Amino acid sequence: MRRTRSQEKILSFLDRLNREISAQELYLELRTARQGLGLATVYRSLEALKLGGLVQVRTLANGESLYSCAKKDQHHVTCVNCGRSLPLDCCPVRELERQLQESHNFKVYYHTLEFFGLCDRCHNPSLG
Amino acid sequence: MRRTRSQEKILSFLDRLNREISAQELYLELRTARQGLGLATVYRSLEALKLGGLVQVRTLANGESLYSCAKKDQHHVTCVNCGRSLPLDCCPVRELERQLQESHNFKVYYHTLEFFGLCDRCHNPSLG
């Protein structure tokens, strides 16, 4: 995949960052780091990197998307009430992913897996 | 969970519909079925039903959310290029979900699982 200068900047930033980040926050961070790019360019570059399989995306319930370099295999359990999100320490679908590549003839870049429900606090408010 | 008239309408509609639907489309469908509700009410009711665990939500990359009655355990493999989405016929995480309820003390309502990559057409454009 051929990459532009902007895409390189973003990819290298994400690599060092090593966590999920929204496009908006990424825009601000790059600006702070004097690697400023236009907001539109940030979005366009992330889109291109996504198509190339170099960046993975997770869309939150509020419509905001979080991006990270495509090495993460980290999932969450999220409370529908307070929005708190706990990371999980396992991934039960790696093998299925491998099978899909063959059975569905689909080049799988990554997957998302998320559990939704009520956390202990929201389920049992007496816990405060 | 105490339910309003609007919430009942929506729940019964989703039950009969038996597939995912966006809030916008739901609004139009209800209107056609002479069960018209304001758009804001549709959103507010869906939110309440979600908190009650009666409706599940999946947010697409474009920020649009799809709602369905919380019985579905249906997952997809989606092409990041053309957006085509193929349903999967299995769910490998039911057992994990059960374990989470205990180990994380989290009342799990549902989960989302989705694979992203390139479909055969987009991966190998010669297929047309």
Next chain:
DNA sequence: GTTATTGCAAACAATTTGCACCCAC
């Protein structure tokens, strides 16, 4: 020199919110 990339600002679309009205109790 030609083409692809960029930045800005305007446009867009889904969703949320303010507020007056209304219905159920």
Next chain:
DNA sequence: GTGGGTGCAAATTGTTTGCAATAAC
């Protein structure tokens, strides 16, 4: 009568697009 539920329209927010300026090759 009071309080929650509702509809409408305006506001909000993340994202996308049009276009002129710029950089890459």
